Amino acid sequence: MASGPHPDAARPVTAPDFLLSRHTGSLRTQGSLRAFPDPADAALALRSGRCGLVVGAIGFEPDAPAALVEPDIVVRTDGPLEPPAYFRSLRTRARVVEELPSTEAHRRRVATAIAGIRAGGLDKVVLARAVRLLADDPIDPHAVCAALIDSSPSADGFLVDLSPAGGVHSGRILVGSSPELLVRRRGDVVECHPLAGSAPRSRDTSVDQAAGRALQASGKDAAEHAFVVDSLATALAPLCRDLQIPERPSLTSTREMWHLGTRIRGRVADPRTTALDLALAVHPTPAVCGTPTDEARRVIAGLEGRRGFYSGAVGWADAGGDGDWMVTIRCAEIDADRSGAIAWAGGGLVADSDPDDEVAETAAKLRTVLTALGAV
């Protein structure tokens, strides 16, 4: 963060330690009455009515500690959040200092995974890479989140204090702008908007439109997408009735990417099944893991190591069952001392994937959060 704050605006004392901004409604919270390192405990507390609201993040690995809390102060908003002028006036200036692993090493991992898929036993796997950033001035996570919300066409953004997960997570802040709705429940209506199959966008309108059309026509991307829809259909079938799943995905976009997306809708079969129960039942989808899930997990653990919060879920659920959970992508974790951050991006691999295209896809996906960090 470098350039000075808005002269008339002091730092808001009500800056939340959890926020989720969505065009359909947003939530900001402060404080913690209780922490739930195990998401199953949070789900049980909600179902039994011992807890009115749970907010936070769950990790990719099933044994990863969650950063879930019952918040103290809660502010709900109908539409997206409007970042305060103070945070909008701050400009973060970080720079990439390390690739984890190098682009070339990631390309080799991708090639190895594609060869594994072609050999059989694995249909799809999502491989990710990270970059490490440093800033000369302390990074204000709320300024980064404000920039993410402001640059998202649908004002998507999240910020989660990871301290409740304890250990190395203490003091770290997760920020991001995810376009992917893992699951939402309002009343008995359940919705998912899985994304898989991507193409980088272009500033040149005709090139950009052609990229979108090519994505819609791509057999490789249709296959990559179908694994995610099939997995959600299977996971939701015992929990929902009247499941409506469009036969074909449609084109959706962020500022940086075209994606294939499918809007799934159903009704919850048992009203006691909360949005958190639904999120835990469908996570991790093949949009971040793969098919079959266990084999994909094994490949990811072997090639990448542990992911932690990237490719988990961020959101909230209340005791009435309502809630929103986004897939934790297009995100970064800001260091506890605010000196730097680490950002991730991944992509789905199937038998027909091309390693060079996959490296380019992760570079394009990283731009969302690197722009907000002032690194591009």
Ligand SMILES: C=C(O[C@H]1C=CC=C(C(=O)O)[C@@H]1O)C(=O)O
């Ligand atoms: C895993 C990521 O994106 C997922 C969401 C949309 C499209 C994806 C893809 O085309 O591979 C990924 O499944 C990421 O952004 O890190």
